[in-house]
Structures are given as structure tokens and as C-alpha cells.
Amino acid sequence: MKFSVLGPAGTFADAAARKYLTLHPIDNIDIDYRNTFDQVYEAVTPDGIGLLPIENQLDGFVLATLQRLQVADITEIGEVTVPVNFGLAGKVSRLDDIKRIFVQFKTEGQCQNLLAQLLNAEIITTSSNMISVEKLRDGQAGDAAIMPQSQLDVADFPFKLPNVADQTDNNTRFIIFKKQPAALKVPAQPVEDETVSFKSALFITPPTEEVGVLYQILSYFAKTHLNLVTIMSMPTRQKIGIYSFYIEISGTLKQRAILFETLSRMADSYTIHPLGIYAL
Template structure:
């Protein structure tokens, strides 16, 4: 049986995304939870055959630790999962004025910033997972946590509950499914391709070269994200999403053109998903 790695514990958004991905494909696999995004990523291709990790949130943008891990991986992106995101607040307090400590997962912090910034004189503690935030409340007074709305069923104590503390009503997170090898191409399915362009030799005009190579062939770029190389200030790599499969002649030619001046790594071509499927 295959093993799938994701950020735990049970009932995190990563867990939900993984289960919905498996259910949509009637997939039977052992689901293994890891304590951090980095340990989850490192398990894929080693102790796990596949992994599901968050890559982008509607309000907060890209998850930087996952982008950095993609830079050096030999894994392939196989699929994407889109998941609606809604957070609630729970506390042992009867009133917000009693709150002294708030626990919130480090990515969720940015997605609920308006609520958090409105809490005066509260010490905020960032955690590795949303369910870890909930666990911090057990048996303690004057503490609260931001947790996934679906996890409210785990909160059995008397206290304060605020149903929705998310900044944006239609918040959504995109997850990537990673594995050792690319999936076979299906010509009947619309694809997107994720790639990274590395400017190792500090050549000028890298952005212009990328845009020209794709626009001249009428290839739609849906996103571009710069990320520091961590070797020198002012040096960046570029993560790019385009519509289409990397084996399409126009896309293959565009990649070859860019690769002639810079270093291109295709992270994967995978089916485009929509919110209705997941």
C-alpha cells in the first residue's frame, strides 16, 4: 500500500486536502502525519510515496518554506488541490477582555490578522499546525486559539467561540501533490506547468527574456514569484506557473529558449483543478 505524507495531526487543513484528494480518486493509501512542513517534505520519496503540502493562499500568497524546498528537490508535482479556508476562535475565557495568550499556526496568523491585531495586550504564540494551537488550550485559563472551523467539534469545554475570524470570506489554499515521478500525459485534460528559472550568472534581462519567450508563443503565464537565492543579496530565482503541458511543442520551445541563457527546472505538469472538484 502506498504511503502519503502530510502535515499533522489529524484534522489540519493539510489532512482535509489529502483526504479529499484520496476520496476524489478512490485512492487507498496509508496516511502519515508529520509535525512540520519541512519534515513532511523530506519524507516524500523516502518513507512516503506521495505528499500533500500547501503552496499558496488567496490572502497570504506563497508558503515560503515549501517554495524553498522545491528549489532543490527531484520530486515532481503530480496534482493540485484547492480547499476553502475558514478559521474560528475558541477560548476558555468568557470574554475577550480576559484573554492573555493566543495560539495560532504561523500561516493562519496572516490569514486572520485583522482579528488578531484587534486583541489588545495579548501575547501571540505561533505554532507549527492548527491542531497544535488547539492542544495548547487544554486545562489552561486565559488562553485562546485560532483553529480550522471544521475542528470546532474537538472543542468540548465551556467558553468563548467566535464562528469566523478569517480576513477574507472566500479564502482558499492551493495544495500540491508531490511524488517521485511525473504522471502520464492525458491530452483530454487541461494542464498547468510549474517551473523555476535560476539566474546563476547574473545575466541582465531575465524577466524580459522569460516574458518574451512565452508571450511570443501565446503561452499564458498565470503567476510569477521571485525568491532569494540565499547566496547573495539581490539575487533571485523565479517560480512560474503557465497554462499547458511541458511537452507541448510551443512550451518546450519556450523553455529551451529561456534555458539557453538561464537555468530552467520543470517542477511538474499537472491537471488544472477548480474549487468545485475539491
């Protein structure tokens, strides 16, 4: 069984995968490293699982992941959150000497205070923090990279600057998923403790844009006392002005039947794209 994650070893995705396996041990599973998040998704086999970042504490939701989930037939089976901190290393003697800096696309949004100081540096975006490290190793004088703090501790470069994130108490949340469609019905397996909390994610798309459409959608959940923890609007790409709403709902497993009854009623008026339900 393969667990597809963004690689190489040492990324925050790798740390998240290992934390998930510590909390939820799976026999005979190998971590399958991929170079991009698209490759991670494509690599997930029918009997395997994958991991994608969904939200960062400083930089918000990961748009690329939401766009993938909007059209993907997947079932989320869990989530895991890991602390995120960064350091800077470079082939320079001081910060002002940096001419090029390699930064992963989400890392850039979490290190704005540092990057604002590098007025003369060219920012080169990468798909992985570890790729940033590799590009620095293969680079030239004047190059630098922002990398996981753990990599800074073992990096061999003349200039190092620790703790360069805009906040030190930064975290990223990842989802773990299977590549199979989620069902709009209560899972068949029994639950030993119905007081355990759950989270469920889905997209809801109204057929047209009209005054009060979001209020109408939210009222379904308010009337049944289901707790909405996230709501994001996403363009459907089919017509300007028509949006799909990414929603995350939490509750206790005792409320699962209420959730799916509510979604079944909503399916008469809206397009429901479920992404799964899992215990927290």
C-alpha cells in the first residue's frame, strides 16, 4: 500500500504523513514521494491513500487543493496538523548580498516580512521546500532559499538566518484521502462512541445566482444545529457570477444521520459534491 505525499523526505508533507501514521498505524504501507501536488493526486492508487495541504494558519486555504477537490472523486478519511517554521540559508555573507531566493509557493505567503527586506532579490517560486534546498545547493554565489527550520540545522551554507516566518506559532493542516467517490449517506460501519467529534467537507453549488442564495444554504444547517467551521466561495468556471461554496461541518457522530438527511433535502435544489466524513 502506498501513501503518496509531496517529497522528497523532509518536507512538511512528509512530517504530516509520518504523524498521521503514528496516530493511525497502517500495516505494510510505504511513503511514495512525488514532486508536485498534482503528481501526488495522480499517483494515488485504488488501494492507496494520499495527502494534500488544505490550510495554513498564516496564508489561508490552499487554492490549488480546493480547485482539485472541487472536481475530484475522493473521500477524505482524516486530517493532521503540523507546526511550520522556516529558516533562510544562502551562498552569501549577509542578507543584502542575496540576488536570487528560492521559495515554495505557499511558503512565500508565510514569510512576507523577510521577503520585503530583499528589495533587489529575484524571487523564484518552487513547488516544494525541499526543491528550494536542492536549487540552492546547485546554485551560485548570491543565491538563497527559504527552507524548513529542520533543514537549516543540517544545511552547510555560509549564511543562515533562523525563524523567518511571519509568526513562530504557524501550522499547516493536511487532508488524507482515498481516490473513490464519497457517498451522500451515513457510513455503514457502527460507531462505538457517538460523542466523538466528526468533520465533513463538501461543495454546494446553486443552479443560479440570486439574492439571498448563501443565506438559504446556511439556513439548512442552522435549523439542524450543525456547526459550520469553514465556508469559501469558488468560481465554477462555467459562468461568471455562479459560485460553488466549499463548506466544512463539524459535530458529534450522533449527528451524522442529521447531516446526511439535511444534505439529501438540499440535493433537490443544489448540486452537492460530498468529500467524506471522518472522526477527529
